[in-house]
Amino acid sequence: MVSGATSLNLVRDELFNTMEEAERSLEQFIVERHNGSLLQQAVESLQQVRGTLNLIELAGAELLAQEVLDQATDIPAGAGEERDVQLAALSNALHVLRRYLESLDVHRQEMPELLLPAINDLRQAGSQPPLPESFFFSLRLDQARPQSSAPAVDEATRQVQARRLRHMYQLGLLGFVREQNTQASLKLMVRAMARLDSLFASEARGRMCWIGAAAIESQADGQLLPRKSRKQLFLRLDRELKLMLGNPHYEAPRSLLKELLYLVALADSHGPLASAMREVFGLTPLPFTDHLLEEEYQRLAGPGQAVMRSLSTAIREELTSVKDMLDLLERGTLQEDTLGTLHALLGKLAKTLSMVGLSSAGNALSVQLPQVAAWNDSEPPALEQLHKLADAVLYVEGMVASLESGSRRDAQPVPSAALSDAESFALHQLNEARIVVVGEAQAGLALAKRAITAYLESAGDKMHLANVPFSLQAVRGGLWFLEQRRAAALVGACAEYIQTRMLDAAQMPSEQMLETLADALSSLEYYLEAGAVLRPETQPSVLDLAEDSIRALGMPVAA
Template sequence: MTTGATSLSMVRDELFSTMEQTEILLEQFIAERNNGSYLQQAVESLQQIRGTLNMIGLAGAELLAQEIFQQANDIPAGAGEERNAQLSALSTSLFVLRRYLESVDLHRQEFPELLLPTINELRQSNAQPPLPESFLFSVRLDSPRPERGTAAANAVIPAAQAKRLRHMYQVGLLGFLRGDDPQSSLKLMARAMSRLEQMFAAGDRGRLCWVAAAALESCVDGKLLPRQSRKQLFARVDRELKQLFSNPQYDAPRLMLKELIYLVALADSKGPLAREVRTAFGLNALPFTDHLLEDAYRGLAGPGQAVVRSLTSAINDELVNVKDYLDLIERENAPADCLSKLHAVVGKLSKTLGMVGLSSAGNALQVQLPTIAAWLDGAAVEPEALLKLADTVLHVEGMVATFKQGPTRAPLVSGAQDEQQSFAMNQLREARIVVADEAFNGLTMTKRAITAYLESGGDKLHLANLPTVLHSVQGGLLFIEQDRAAGLVQRCSEYIQQHMLEAPQMPSEQMLDTLADALTSLEYYLEGGAILRNEMRTSVLDLAEESIKALGMQV
């Protein structure tokens, strides 16, 4: 129990009464813009709220109250439509502040980080820069980096290799910014940054790569949410890499380092780089996780994805009931009221789907209602009609799953012919995904085998199955018409055969890392669903091709 949460109970009634009165005054001003007295009284009340929160020591709540006060004080009497966004943000912020204080009063637990999104939305409405995620996080940034290896600090860094690794980072960053499977994109970025971290490990300018690699490792392990602030952070890291490569005296911005270290603290990853950074900076586990903050914030701000999940869960439960009824009818073991229940559930579902925007799915079920009604009137249940109804239910189930995943998926279609075509296309898409998954697993197995080969000092037994595995991967890619990717896999297989299985000496660690870079790029191509998104094909496969050329192979 924190001091601020304890003290809140002593001023609770007066504070909440003042907040309620402030909300009323603000609403009155929004309705009567020329009556400046409403706004002035609201500003005075806000100043009182801020003072009370300062007195009891609720730092996060006080910060939000301070922002609300400043924004309200900036609005003139008679404000026109140009101030609507700001006034709306003020109302929302007051609502969130009251909900937060109610939560603190109930649970006796402070999480000021919950208020940062609201604070930033309020600042954005007034064209102010947002506060960073790490605003409430403290860490000493001058902690020394652990000594590693014996390489000289002024060692020459291969420019071509650094450029290729930055390109790898940029390809992953592009996918991350677009929202194309963020986890896969982060993995590619983490791979590139960890390789850069190894290259620059001996010099002071490698500090950014070290911390950024740990942050990316933490994002992957902790499955941190792809927030806009994090996308902007990793985009800034890319811009800093350009300066890092060209300036031997480069020193990373302290605020950027703090932001990256905060991500390491937030994720509590067990990865080697994250552990190293946590030890070096003395980071303790935070009393919350990224997902806990997200869920709690949604609870403060109102309905979000939780409502969608609840709704789709209820719809799926009804679809399960429909499938159970169909199963009983097919087995000719249905109770007397089965058809009437089926008709009622299908009718209710069709209306519900239409209400939530899935009109195509609702119409598809609506079309089946006359058939069920005819069965109720005594018509024979034809197997073809029953099968068509079952196919429609499966199709609707797929549409509901698409709705749950968000608006980035393919648009829904309507009409009987389009419905059948859409179902067939979904089946084909699923088949392509299965083949791509198998190819991805083959590449992952290949990387593990190469790692075991390296750790064993060149034991070729670890590589014995790789030609067969990669041949299968190549065949699968050819089957789904990914000729270029299949050709690159073939080049990787040829390198393993010629330079690892048949060669008397083991390749250098740098060459093995480059081979792993190529396989990682191909992995990302498959795992990220690039085969279903034409816009990603060229950049990802170009990256794999660069690595294969660096191995000395003809492409």
């Protein structure tokens, strides 16, 4: 039997006609809420649509049609305003379904993942839980992980380390959820989860940490979008960590592991953790990327993007006409009624820009209107006035570009402090110096972490550490200059540990102690990457975490 995208063409006309009938009946019902027969006609058409999609085995489209049918059946005749959200979700879902089937008819490529946002909007409107991102993804979860062993640490010490690492994960998670320096936050989360995995590698409960570390690495490496569903997934991972740490017989929910592995497959990351995961589970790259899914869904949910692009094209054409007129004015070759046309065109553009949300761009043109109205054919405008108008037009051009890119809809006004030029320049120079110092400090911490890794891999070759205390003392001095006394003291403690316990000592510290030192350096690195030096009021708990790690090393911390 022919099925799927290849068979859509056989039923295309009848299917689209039936969908049109369902949309028309639903639209009329939204206006005439007491006309139950309109709603019944829509339900009957939807039943036919669902049946046809089931016949040709388009699983994703059938699921969306079933959700639409369930919601439509749930709505009573005479529904009031309390059903507006549900009716809007129904209309949107039918629109997306039609666009999806039109695309499928042309490209012959099924991508049911594109329908999940519309499905979940419907489910949310009907107070039902959303379907996970991995709903259409399948794999075997019972693959055994490669043999690994946890470090020899007594249980009490391991629990203390595990709680500290969960705290590290939570700090990174907070930054990710708030979308504050997302990459730095994810790096901290990966570090914490990978270290937790090393603590529990020999136990079944460590499986969640093993898979979780690879999923977070994939989120960072593949630059996956920080969707709400992913924030909720990593929040759920934290809740499960709490259960895991208190229960030696803990077993992670299969639904959670599947969702984490879906991120690994979606990102196609080349990171070491994700690469190992793909090999164990036989994960192959998916036929789409996260960003492609987003672009395609925006296209399906249109016409918003298409309309905005068309509108921006029309605005740019009118801006070109304005620039041509300005060119004529500057050369003194005025044509009849040029000034009247220019004034009308600027007024029209200002209103259009305000209507589409680009209010600052519209205002930039509006403030020019009185000046243009004062110009006359007998006396050409001053060159300075023309330049001001040209500057406003160029500003508007830049703002209109955001309509096509889908970026911010308007510019926030920049407050101007009452400072002299000399004071502004001095502040600028100081800020530049601070940025340079922070950059050098980050480089120094990264160098120390690489040196410790090389020291560990070389079974204690002290040559790798020769310059590390000096580099860290330089970092300490830079932080002292930035008035980050506490961070400077913590970096100094790390430098002291490396000098006294690694370079001057006869015996190499245990691997666990070296990992704890790396935890402290990672926390300090995150503190710098997350911008806490430039915004001192943020991230104080990151320094608490670094201090905990340094205390675990047995080093005193200055008050």
